[in-house]
Amino acid sequence: MATQKVTVTLTVNGTTHTAEVEPRLLLVHFLREHLNLTGTHIGCDTTHCGACTVLMNGRAVKSCTVLTVQADGATIKTIEGMAENGQMHPLQEGFHVEHGLQCGYCTPGMIMRAAELLARNPDPTEEEIRWGISGNLCRCTGYVNIVKAIQYAARKLREREQAAAGS
Amino acid sequence: MEAEVRTPPTICGMGHRMKRKEDARFLFGKGRYVDDIKLPGMLYMDIVRSPFAHARIKSINAERALAMDGVVAVITGKDLEKYNLHWMPTLMGDTQMVLPTDRVMYQAQEVAAVIATDRYIAADAVEAIEVEYEPLEPVIDPFRALEPDAPVLRTDKGKTDNHIWHWEVGDREATERAFQEADVVVKQQIYIPRIHVASIETCGCIADYDPVEGKLTVYMTTQAPHVVRTALAMVAGHVGLSEEKIRVISPDIGGGFGGKVPIYPGYVIAIAASVLLGKPVKWIEDRSENLQADSFARDYHITAELAATKEGKITALRIKTLADHGYTDAAANPSKFPAGLFSICTGSYDIKHAFVEVDAVYTNKPPGGIAYRCSFRVTEAVHAIERMVDVLAQKLGMDPAELRFKNFIQPDQFPYKSALGWEYDSGNYPAALRKAMDLIGYEELRREQAERRARGELMGIGISSFTEIVGAGPSRHFDILGIKMFDSCELRIHPTGKAIARFGTKSQGQGHETTYAQIIAEELGIPAEHVQVEEGDTDTAPYGLGTYASRSTPTAGAAAAMAARKVREKARKIAAYLLEVSEEDLEWEPGVFRVKGAPDKSVTIQDIALAAYTNHPPGMEAGLEAVHYYDPPNLTFPFGSYICVVDIDKGTGQVKIRRFVAVDDCGHVINPMIVEGQIHGGLTMGFAPAMMEELVYDEEGNILTGSFMDYLLPTAVETPRWETARTVTPSPHHPLGAKGVGESATVGAPAAIVNAVVDALSPYGVTHIDIPITPYKVWKILHEKGVV
Ligand code: FES
Numbered sequence: 042m043a044t045q046k047v048t049v050t051l052t053v054n055g056t057t058h059t060a061e062v063e064p065r066l067l068l069v070h071f072l073r074e075h076l077n078l079t080g081t082h083i084g085c086d087t088t089h090c091g092a093c094t095v096l097m098n099g100r101a102v103k104s105c106t107v108l109t110v111q112a113d114g115a116t117i118k119t120i121e122g123m124a125e126n127g128q129m130h131p132l133q134e135g136f137h138v139e140h141g142l143q144c145g146y147c148t149p150g151m152i153m154r155a156a157e158l159l160a161r162n163p164d165p166t167e168e169e170i171r172w173g174i175s176g177n178l179c180r181c182t183g184y185v186n187i188v189k190a191i192q193y194a195a196r197k198l199r200e201r202e203q204a205a206a207g208s
Numbered sequence: 209m210e211a212e213v214r215t216p217p218t219i220c221g222m223g224h225r226m227k228r229k230e231d232a233r234f235l236f237g238k239g240r241y242v243d244d245i246k247l248p249g250m251l252y253m254d255i256v257r258s259p260f261a262h263a264r265i266k267s268i269n270a271e272r273a274l275a276m277d278g279v280v281a282v283i284t285g286k287d288l289e290k291y292n293l294h295w296m297p298t299l300m301g302d303t304q305m306v307l308p309t310d311r312v313m314y315q316a317q318e319v320a321a322v323i324a325t326d327r328y329i330a331a332d333a334v335e336a337i338e339v340e341y342e343p344l345e346p347v348i349d350p351f352r353a354l355e356p357d358a359p360v361l362r363t364d365k366g367k368t369d370n371h372i373w374h375w376e377v378g379d380r381e382a383t384e385r386a387f388q389e390a391d392v393v394v395k396q397q398i399y400i401p402r403i404h405v406a407s408i409e410t411c412g413c414i415a416d417y418d419p420v421e422g423k424l425t426v427y428m429t430t431q432a433p434h435v436v437r438t439a440l441a442m443v444a445g446h447v448g449l450s451e452e453k454i455r456v457i458s459p460d461i462g463g464g465f466g467g468k469v470p471i472y473p474g475y476v477i478a479i480a481a482s483v484l485l486g487k488p489v490k491w492i493e494d495r496s497e498n499l500q501a502d503s504f505a506r507d508y509h510i511t512a513e514l515a516a517t518k519e520g521k522i523t524a525l526r527i528k529t530l531a532d533h534g535y536t537d538a539a540a541n542p543s544k545f546p547a548g549l550f551s552i553c554t555g556s557y558d559i560k561h562a563f564v565e566v567d568a569v570y571t572n573k574p575p576g577g578i579a580y581r582c583s584f585r586v587t588e589a590v591h592a593i594e595r596m597v598d599v600l601a602q603k604l605g606m607d608p609a610e611l612r613f614k615n616f617i618q619p620d621q622f623p624y625k626s627a628l629g630w631e632y633d634s635g636n637y638p639a640a641l642r643k644a645m646d647l648i649g650y651e652e653l654r655r656e657q658a659e660r661r662a663r664g665e666l667m668g669i670g671i672s673s674f675t676e677i678v679g680a681g682p683s684r685h686f687d688i689l690g691i692k693m694f695d696s697c698e699l700r701i702h703p704t705g706k707a708i709a710r711f712g713t714k715s716q717g718q719g720h721e722t723t724y725a726q727i728i729a730e731e732l733g734i735p736a737e738h739v740q741v742e743e744g745d746t747d748t749a750p751y752g753l754g755t756y757a758s759r760s761t762p763t764a765g766a767a768a769a770m771a772a773r774k775v776r777e778k779a780r781k782i783a784a785y786l787l788e789v790s791e792e793d794l795e796w797e798p799g800v801f802r803v804k805g806a807p808d809k810s811v812t813i814q815d816i817a818l819a820a821y822t823n824h825p826p827g828m829e830a831g832l833e834a835v836h837y838y839d840p841p842n843l844t845f846p847f848g849s850y851i852c853v854v855d856i857d858k859g860t861g862q863v864k865i866r867r868f869v870a871v872d873d874c875g876h877v878i879n880p881m882i883v884e885g886q887i888h889g890g891l892t893m894g895f896a897p898a899m900m901e902e903l904v905y906d907e908e909g910n911i912l913t914g915s916f917m918d919y920l921l922p923t924a925v926e927t928p929r930w931e932t933a934r935t936v937t938p939s940p941h942h943p944l945g946a947k948g949v950g951e952s953a954t955v956g957a958p959a960a961i962v963n964a965v966v967d968a969l970s971p972y973g974v975t976h977i978d979i980p981i982t983p984y985k986v987w988k989i990l991h992e993k994g995v996v
């Protein structure tokens with residue numbers, strides 16, 4: 042059943058990869074199995090859980106529902122690309138400080154989704170955060186501390202923004 | 209009241225809100241879950257599953273699959289039969305098919321397995337396998353299963369009916385008498401539906417058999433790696449897999465909640481495939497397979513009765529239950545407790561007489577009867593009693609809080625012996641309920657409710673004052689497959705005063721790497737950040753029964769304290785030697801031995817650790833380490849009181865939880881931040897089955913909720929904003945006074961929610977609603993009762 046392979050080029054966390062892939066290969070499998078970026082997880086087969094969320098050209102997408110060929114030419118960011126120089130991104134920090142993770146399985150997807158949310162809305166209300174992450178399921182935390190973690194990051198990012206504007 | 213914090217933040221013992229040590233790897237995307245592991249030459253397995261709930265397999269034709277590029281093997285029951293590996297025991301001592309040779313017994317049952325070089329090819333090959341079935345009459349309804357003309361499912365066991373076991377406890381006659389003499393009797397049917405834990409990581413494994421060494425390593429999503437190793441040796445010993453040749457590694461686990469205790473056929477098939485092929489074989493189930501074939505929880509059909517005086521003193525409880533176990537009893541209970549700890553159903557109340565019986569039956573549904581984040585059927589018990597107390601309050605026209613206060617076991621009655629045989633260790637039930645009532649403003653809410661009712665609005669207030677029973681267990685009563693339910697800690701102090709501690713449990717998100725380190729920090733004064741915690745590798749960790757039933761803190765947590773105390777005893781001897789005084793002349797404060805009366809003469813635990821390897825007393829063994837296998841003298845009995853306020857939309861039947869206050873008491877707290885997290889998660893897993901989740905089957909045994917399209921997990925939008933608080937009543941028998949907390953909220957929450965909804969509808973004669981309380985269910989009631 043294997044079909045003709047297709048050449049794709051993707052920039053993932055700043056590194057450009059060219060690969061021959063089957064047209065049916067899901068982006069999540071390309072990231073996990075071809076690039077060994079296993080921080081992006083799989084939690085369902087119906088596009089409900091959001092464990093596989095990554096940023097594609099800045100938009101949060103469920104990478105289990107994107108074909109690798111659809112991502113040809115795209116810029117992808119995964120959880121492995123969030124920290125800078127070994128320093129946690131404010132979202133990573135927020136999840137740590139506010140105890141926003143337990144088993145950690147949903148966490149990368151949550152963080153990637155939240156990253157897009159804050160990029161579009163730097164000062165979201167609790168309601169907006171809850172709706173914003175409603176495509177990402179967490180079975181462990183009851184969401185209370187995930188909301189706090191995102192609020193923490195929003196605060197930090199705004200402060201950073203202000204500091205940058207001030208200097 | 210907070211537990212006393214005895215160590216400074218630099219040591220971070222008990223009571224500190226220490227940030228979790230395990231977080232970094234998960235936050236950087238460097239967690240190591242089973243599916244993240246890739247071994248050289250690894251093959252992938254996928255499974256052919258039955259479309260029928262009950263059918264005879266006439267033939268399996270794998271020719272087309274085997275002809276496909278990349279397909280390495282197809283394994284059927286007939287192949288396993290050659291090695292006598294087609295059946296295996298369940299943890300309850302029943303039998304379960306690994307792969308069928310003859311009949312399938314539920315929809316989605318494993319029929320054959322494909323091994324291929326790539327997971328896409330394996331999935332293609334599954335589609336290419338032709339199986340011919342002869343459908344048989346399915347038995348879906350458990351009451352139908354007991355009718356004399358129902359098809360008998362387990363003829364393989366020589367059975368002539370579908371009844372599995374009968375279990376009873378309590379004094380039948382005395383209870384009978386109490387019911388005859390009662391002023392008031394209430395009776396209620398309560399169904400607690402089939403649900404699924406649905407941890408966000410599904411189940412899977414990599415079986416890696418090394419044909420040269422004859423050694424099998426299995427990376428596996430398991431909450432109980434040591435028991436799995438022993439069970440595998442029991443099942444496959446006859447084909448040369450003896451226990452020292454089996455290594456089970458439970459890497460990072462993406463949530464367990466009870467669903468990763470059983471040994472599923474997929475694991476065993478992958479192991480067989482790896483042994484046959486001499487290559488690593490990975491099997492990862494997808495979400496639909498997980499929901500359709502892995503162990504379910506609950507499925508109890510309960511008939512409950514309470515007897516009481518007209519003043520509202522409860523005099524007796526009687527419960528009769530039918531338990532639907534699917535085609536095999538694959539619960540994961542302690543072996544002497546086929547209905548788990550269901551006999552905690554007298555709850556928080558001083559009830560003189562009680563009698564409980566449970567009958568289990570086979571049906572054509574997936575096997576199980578496991579926990580859903582609860583200690584062996586405790587949720588079923590709590591739901592029954594907490595509902596019944598409200599049913600009685602309604603009948604008597606009494607406030608449900610008042611009725612609870614009237615019947616609570618009083619603080620001075622502990623240790624309390626229940627009518628069904630448990631000895632409750634400690635509790636203060638009135639204090640917890642009072643606190644919850646104060647926090648939510650109970651009296652004010654009742655006034656508001658009266659006003660709203662007068663305006664025809666639907667507002668309800670529900671209480672649940674639950675008692676749990678966790679921490680199995682004293683080994684004289686509790687075992688799994690004969691293995692006693694202790695747990696263990698092996699603690700080693702390095703020469704530079706740092707430590708490594710290994711445990712027989714396995715965290716799935718509970719934060720053991722932090723909390724166990726805090727316990728050792730508390731006992732030895734070694735900073736928690738310098739205590740490395742390891743679990744989940746059977747080659748290195750001491751034997752233990754694993755993490756479920758809120759048992760880690762009660763058992764392994766206690767083992768950590770005891771091992772640390774053994775180390776401290778040896779440290780005292782070394783300190784006496786170093787300070788040239790006798791042991792009695794020393795006093796301990798966290799991290800330091802001081803000479804009494806000469807406090808500037810002291811040695812730190814770090815000095816002592818170094819001396820243990822460089823300058824230990826003559827005649828003493830070198831080193832500083834200890835092992836402890838902790839066998840608790842009793843279970844622990846966490847408790848709490850929850851109050852829920854709901855508003856119901858008359859037009860849509862939508863129930864909106866306005867507030868939910870949870871007061872928990874789990875004894876002394878190791879890390880308040882982690883305890884709060886556990887309660888938030890537990891409440892959400894109480895809310896979920898109360899409002900949304902159910903595994904539903906049609907009369908043919910087709911599952912109607914077999915994916916996340918229909919099996920609804922709460923998102924951040926539906927989940928209420930939980931308000932939590934605590935009281936502290938230490939366990940008198942646990943070395944740290946702790947009780948365990950992971951499941952309290954799951955156990956206690958559903959009844960509070962249902963009680964609130966029934967309370968809202970009680971003016972219209974509603975006395976009970978079965979969970980899940982969907983908008984449609986409420987809408988129907990509103991119309992039937994003429995509310996709208
Ligand atoms: S894996 Fe669940 S949404 Fe992608």
Ligand code: FES
Pocket residue numbers: 141142143144145146147148178179180181182408462463717
């Ligand atoms: S932390 Fe476990 S699923 Fe979210």
